Amino acid sequence: MTGPRQHPSEVTSRAVERSAGDLATRASQRMEEHLRWYRELSAEERSQVGLVAQAGISQFIAWFHQEESHPPSAISIFANAPQELTRSVSLRQTLDLVRTVVDVVESRVENLAGPGDEQLLRESVLRFSREIAFAAAEVYAGAAEARGAWDARLEALVVDAVLRGEADDSMQSRASALGWGDVADVTFVVGSTPAVAGGAVPAVDDLRRSVRQHGVEALAIVQRSRLIAILGGTREATRVVEAVADCFGPGPVVVGPTVPHLFAAGRSARAALSGLAAAAAWPDAPRVLESDVVLPERALAGDPPARRILVERIYRPLAAASHAPLLQTATAYLDSGGSLEASARALFVHPNTVRYRLGRISDVTGYDLTSPREAWTVRIALALGRLAETPTLSSAARTTGPAGVLEETSKVSLATS
Structure with missing residues (x-):
C-alpha cells in the first residue's frame, strides 16, 4: 500500500x-534519435504523437504541483488523440514513447529538483509513468473492443449478403473494409454450432483462430443453430476444414465449391446449405463432405442446381451421339445389378467389351459404375436426364403442378375408355 504523498x-x-517546453522539445529530439518507428510516421502522425507527449508532460506538472494526495489521472492525456492513431502507433510503441519521456525527465532531475527533492521527483515521475502505461493499455483495449464489435457487425452483414446472393456495391464496400476486397479462392462452409460456454462468440473466435493457423482467412458467424464460415485464400478448403472440424458441433460439415472471389460466393453458399439439408439421407456420410458428394441426395430433395449438374455432368455426355454405346452399357449394367456377364448378354457383346466401356464411362463422366454409391448417382442422373427430355410430361408438371398432372391423366383415361 502506497503511503501518503x-x-x-x-x-x-x-x-x-x-521546464515544460524544454522537456517536450528534448522528448521529441530523443524520439527522433532513438525510435525508428517515430521517424517513419507521416508528418501528421508525428505531430499527433508529439501532442500526446506534451499533454503527458503538462499533466505530470499539474499533478506534481497540486497539494492534494490524489492519484494521477493520466487517461485525459489520450482524450484528444484521434482514434486512428491506435492503428498507426501500437501499444508497444506507445510504451516506448512513455519510456523516452521518463528518461528525459530523469536526466533533468538534478537540474530541476531543489535540495532534498531529487528522490521525490524521481519517484513521482515513475508513479506517473505507471499511470500513463495503464491509461494507454485502457485506450488500446477500448479501441480494439470497438473495432472488434464493428468488424463483427460488418462480417455478419457480408455473410448475410452472401446468403441472399446480393453482391452489390454495399457488400463490396463492407468486404473491402474487412480486408476481403481482393481475397481469391473463396469457399462457403456450414455445420452445426458447438455447445461451448459463452455462446456464439467463443465458437466463432475459436473457428477463426484455428483456420488462421493454416494460413487461411475466414469470415464466420452463428446463424441460429448453424456455424457458417467463408474461407478465403485456399484451393484446399476441404483439407483445412477437416483439420478444424472440432470447431463445429455434431453432425456433418459441408464444404461448398470454391469460387474465384467473394462476390461469387452465393453459388458456393447455396450448394453447401443444400448439401447440409440433404446429408441426413446418407447415414454413412463422412464428417466433412463436399456439397458435390451429396448431389443425388440434393436432387431427391428437390434442388434444381443439383439436378442440372447431374444431367450436365453424366447424362448429356453419355447421351451424345458419339457415346451412344456407353449410355446403353450404363443402362444395361445398372439394370443387371452390376453383372458383367448379364450386361454382355443383354448387349450381345463380350464381357471384356463391357469392361472396356465401363472404363470409358468413368473417363467421360468421372463416375465409376463398379462403386455402389457412384453407380447409384449415375442411375439418378440418367433418370433425371430422361425426365428432362420428356417435354410433354415435364411441361405439364411445370404448368399445372401435381393436381394438373392427375387431371390430364384422367382426361386420357376417359378418352380411351
Missing part, C-alpha cells in the same frame, strides 16, 4: 513548471 518544495515545483 510527500510534497515538493516551491523551488522544485516552479522549476518543473518552467
Whole structure:
C-alpha cells in the first residue's frame, strides 16, 4: 500500500513548471534519435504523437504541483488523440514513447529538483509513468473492443449478403473494409454450432483462430443453430476444414465449391446449405463432405442446381451421339445389378467389351459404375436426364403442378375408355 504523498518544495515545483517546453522539445529530439518507428510516421502522425507527449508532460506538472494526495489521472492525456492513431502507433510503441519521456525527465532531475527533492521527483515521475502505461493499455483495449464489435457487425452483414446472393456495391464496400476486397479462392462452409460456454462468440473466435493457423482467412458467424464460415485464400478448403472440424458441433460439415472471389460466393453458399439439408439421407456420410458428394441426395430433395449438374455432368455426355454405346452399357449394367456377364448378354457383346466401356464411362463422366454409391448417382442422373427430355410430361408438371398432372391423366383415361 502506497503511503501518503510527500510534497515538493516551491523551488522544485516552479522549476518543473518552467521546464515544460524544454522537456517536450528534448522528448521529441530523443524520439527522433532513438525510435525508428517515430521517424517513419507521416508528418501528421508525428505531430499527433508529439501532442500526446506534451499533454503527458503538462499533466505530470499539474499533478506534481497540486497539494492534494490524489492519484494521477493520466487517461485525459489520450482524450484528444484521434482514434486512428491506435492503428498507426501500437501499444508497444506507445510504451516506448512513455519510456523516452521518463528518461528525459530523469536526466533533468538534478537540474530541476531543489535540495532534498531529487528522490521525490524521481519517484513521482515513475508513479506517473505507471499511470500513463495503464491509461494507454485502457485506450488500446477500448479501441480494439470497438473495432472488434464493428468488424463483427460488418462480417455478419457480408455473410448475410452472401446468403441472399446480393453482391452489390454495399457488400463490396463492407468486404473491402474487412480486408476481403481482393481475397481469391473463396469457399462457403456450414455445420452445426458447438455447445461451448459463452455462446456464439467463443465458437466463432475459436473457428477463426484455428483456420488462421493454416494460413487461411475466414469470415464466420452463428446463424441460429448453424456455424457458417467463408474461407478465403485456399484451393484446399476441404483439407483445412477437416483439420478444424472440432470447431463445429455434431453432425456433418459441408464444404461448398470454391469460387474465384467473394462476390461469387452465393453459388458456393447455396450448394453447401443444400448439401447440409440433404446429408441426413446418407447415414454413412463422412464428417466433412463436399456439397458435390451429396448431389443425388440434393436432387431427391428437390434442388434444381443439383439436378442440372447431374444431367450436365453424366447424362448429356453419355447421351451424345458419339457415346451412344456407353449410355446403353450404363443402362444395361445398372439394370443387371452390376453383372458383367448379364450386361454382355443383354448387349450381345463380350464381357471384356463391357469392361472396356465401363472404363470409358468413368473417363467421360468421372463416375465409376463398379462403386455402389457412384453407380447409384449415375442411375439418378440418367433418370433425371430422361425426365428432362420428356417435354410433354415435364411441361405439364411445370404448368399445372401435381393436381394438373392427375387431371390430364384422367382426361386420357376417359378418352380411351
